[in-house]
Amino acid sequence: xxxxxxxxxxxxxxxxxxRANETANALEVRGLSKIYDSTAGRVVALDNINFTxxxxxxxxxxxxxxxxKSTLLNMVGALDRPTVxxxxxxxxxxxALNDSQIATMRNSLIGFIFQSFNLINRTTVLKNxxxxxxxxxxxxxxxNERAMKxxxxxxxxxxxxxxxxxxxxxxxxxxxxxxxxxxxxAIILADxxxxxxxxxxxxxxxDMLKMLSRKFNRTIIMVTHNPELAESTDRSILIRDxxxxxxxxx
Amino acid sequence: MNPSDIFSLAYDALVDRKVRTxxxxxxxxLGASLVVVINGLSEGQSAxxxxxxxxxxxxxxxATSGSHSYYGGASSQSSLILxxxxxxxxxxxxxxxxxxxxxxxxxxxxxxxxxxxVSIVGMDPxxxxxxxxxxxxxxxSNLSPSDRSAAVVGxxxxxxxxxxxxxxxVGQTLxxxxxxxxxxxxxxxxxxNFLVSAIMTPSGNPxxxxxxxxxxxxxxxxxxxxxxxxxxxxxxxxxxxxxTVQQEITDIYGKNIGLNxxxxxxxxxxxxxxxxxxxxxxxxxxALVVGAVGIVTTLYNSVTERIxxxxxxxAIGAQNAAILALFLVEAAMIGVIGASLGLATGIxxxxxxxxxxxxxxxxxxGFGPGGGSISSxxxxxxxxxxxxxxxxxxxxxVAAGIFPAxxxxxxxxxxxxxxx
Numbered sequence: 266x267x268x269x270x271x272x273x274x275x276x277x278x279x280x281x282x283x284r285a286n287e288t289a290n291a292l293e294v295r296g297l298s299k300i301y302d303s304t305a306g307r308v309v310a311l312d313n314i315n316f317t318x319x320x321x322x323x324x325x326x327x328x329x330x331x332x333x334k335s336t337l338l339n340m341v342g343a344l345d346r347p348t349v350x351x352x353x354x355x356x357x358x359x360x361a362l363n364d365s366q367i368a369t370m371r372n373s374l375i376g377f378i379f380q381s382f383n384l385i386n387r388t389t390v391l392k393n394x395x396x397x398x399x400x401x402x403x404x405x406x407x408x409n410e411r412a413m414k415x416x417x418x419x420x421x422x423x424x425x426x427x428x429x430x431x432x433x434x435x436x437x438x439x440x441x442x443x444x445x446x447x448x449x450x451a452i453i454l455a456d457x458x459x460x461x462x463x464x465x466x467x468x469x470x471x472d473m474l475k476m477l478s479r480k481f482n483r484t485i486i487m488v489t490h491n492p493e494l495a496e497s498t499d500r501s502i503l504i505r506d507x508x509x510x511x512x513x514x515x
Numbered sequence: 516m517n518p519s520d521i522f523s524l525a526y527d528a529l530v531d532r533k534v535r536t537x538x539x540x541x542x543x544x545l546g547a548s549l550v551v552v553i554n555g556l557s558e559g560q561s562a563x564x565x566x567x568x569x570x571x572x573x574x575x576x577x578a579t580s581g582s583h584s585y586y587g588g589a590s591s592q593s594s595l596i597l598x599x600x601x602x603x604x605x606x607x608x609x610x611x612x613x614x615x616x617x618x619x620x621x622x623x624x625x626x627x628x629x630x631x632x633v634s635i636v637g638m639d640p641x642x643x644x645x646x647x648x649x650x651x652x653x654x655x656s657n658l659s660p661s662d663r664s665a666a667v668v669g670x671x672x673x674x675x676x677x678x679x680x681x682x683x684x685v686g687q688t689l690x691x692x693x694x695x696x697x698x699x700x701x702x703x704x705x706x707x708n709f710l711v712s713a714i715m716t717p718s719g720n721p722x723x724x725x726x727x728x729x730x731x732x733x734x735x736x737x738x739x740x741x742x743x744x745x746x747x748x749x750x751x752x753x754x755x756x757x758x759t760v761q762q763e764i765t766d767i768y769g770k771n772i773g774l775n776x777x778x779x780x781x782x783x784x785x786x787x788x789x790x791x792x793x794x795x796x797x798x799x800x801x802a803l804v805v806g807a808v809g810i811v812t813t814l815y816n817s818v819t820e821r822i823x824x825x826x827x828x829x830a831i832g833a834q835n836a837a838i839l840a841l842f843l844v845e846a847a848m849i850g851v852i853g854a855s856l857g858l859a860t861g862i863x864x865x866x867x868x869x870x871x872x873x874x875x876x877x878x879x880x881g882f883g884p885g886g887g888s889i890s891s892x893x894x895x896x897x898x899x900x901x902x903x904x905x906x907x908x909x910x911x912x913v914a915a916g917i918f919p920a921x922x923x924x925x926x927x928x929x930x931x932x933x934x935x
Binding site: 339370392402407 | 517519520524526528530531823824826827828831832835859928929
């Protein structure tokens with residue numbers, strides 16, 4: 266399987282991707298394990314994880330600190346490679362790809378939302394939001410149009426020319442959400458998206474993710490410590506000691 | 516990513532760290548401008564020496580007492596006294612067409628209360644063209660070889676640089692004062708008035724332009740030379756006989772006589788100038804390398820500071836090549852701005868350095884080709900040299916950016932995102 270780009274830089278999915286788009290599952294995790302060997306000994310961070318996420322599903326991953334939930338998210342986001350196992354996004358086995366193809370896949374199939382927003386503060390909100398489009402080789406006008414549309418939908422269209430550092434935490438996280446949406450990804454991975462926000466703002470951001478799932482049928486996988494937020498998602502996967510302890514439909 | 520996007524991101528990153536960027540650019544500017552100035556002055560000096568060589572007759576040998584020459588070295592103890600016996604002997608040699616004896620020294624001249632210290636040469640002024648075939652004089656000039664009170668004045672003396680009025684004009688009286696120490700060790704002064712009979716037009720030779728020519732006998736008397744000439748101009752039939760005559764004289768007098776030709780002098784000057792230029796150009800190159808190290812430091816710091824940004828960009832799909840290009844473009848921008856400003860600064864600096872008036876230095880004996888200080892000739896900036904310096908500066912800047920850019924491109928997104 267491969268992902269490639271044509272000369273103009275626009276995304277060109279392979280036949281496998283086209284076929285994958287027809288599958289019902291946005292994400293499949295099969296026998297995923299991650300083992301770290303160090304001088305201190307062997308650490309099993311993830312142990313034979315198996316689950317699937319349907320298209321449009323909003324799944325929360327919960328668990329105590331050190332349980333392996335962030336490691337799992339890193340694997341699903343192809344930021345790290347597993348020791349064994351497969352991750353299929355839209356039917357594509359992402360670890361069968363080389364590094365360059367993985368980067369292309371991350372750009373086109375995954376939207377990331379980080380706890381600390383990870384925005385580029387020296388440049389404008391608009392440039393931040395359209396960055397995934399810029400990386401994918403989207404034309405400037407198309408990237409601008411898409412970014413503005415999403416910013417307007419998230420209620421921060423008037424902040425487009427401002428720098429992220431001048432916005433509140435909640436607004437910055439909305440910018441990060443907008444950035445995650447700009448390339449219309451197959452799944453959105455959110456790592457503690459409300460972790461750096463106060464309760465009210467955190468609830469607003471969560472409501473926004475929920476709205477994206479309900480209204481726009483987005484597939485969202487969110488890591489959280491907050492059991493109340495987890496219960497408000499479609500489904501919660503409880504991770505403990507690197508394994509799935511519970512998989513509950515809410 | 517499109518190249519324009521990479522340029523835009525790189526530009527934003529440089530502007531975000533204005534002070535550091537400016538200081539790094541400044542390092543490149545200093546290195547590039549130094550190399551440009553040195554090249555310009557070196558080319559200028561080379562052209563200046565060539566101009567002097569062209570103004571001098573190629574069939575003349577300058578003889579001085581002793582073995583000292585333009586190559587250095589002092590007179591030997593058994594040095595020859597240059598007198599009429601020697602002159603007549605040299606005149607009798609084959610291929611020698613004439614021998615012009617000369618006295619030389621240094622005097623103070625006074626014109627209407629204005630004073631200058633100048634070189635003085637005692638010789639038959641009509642023989643000036645033996646060494647400087649193209650020499651010309653201002654209107655009204657009249658060479659009077661037998662007039663013991665006549666003086667021929669060089670252009671720089673008559674029209675000092677920066678002066679609004681001439682120091683002397685044709686027909687004016689000039690007071691010449693010669694200071695010397697007598698046999699009892701006492702300081703003595705002797706003054707005489709001379710009539711300016713002729714003024715030379717600029718000869719292209721700073722030494723002759725800064726000299727005063729008087730009658731041979733008058734010089735013998737005022738300079739207390741006791742019929743001992745300081746130098747002799749030996750003219751050969753043409754330049755093909757110069758080496759033959761030179762060898763013949765050496766065979767007769769050995770190391771007791773110093774022999775020089777304008778070509779030999781210019782050659783030594785050129786070699787010295789080239790040596791100096793190479794040395795200073797090395798300093799310029801070192802400055803450029805220091806600038807490159809500055810770029811490495813700046814970009815490496817930038818990579819460290821922007822590690823989360825790099826991690827984010829990679830997480831959202833930026834290829835390693837795009838990150839590599841981003842940092843290389845930053846380095847190239849520093850190089851392009853620094854090199855361009857360096858070229859401009861170097862050119863302006865080169866002209867500024869040569870705009871100050873200076874005194875000339877020269878070789879021993881006779882007029883010889885003038886030495887010329889750094890500011891006595893305009894710099895010459897050859898387009899090819901400028902392009903070479905520009906490319907070198909930009910190339911070094913880009914090369915300096917390779918390691919930090921490579922480091923950034925190889926960062927694991929997960930590791931980069933975890934870094935605080």
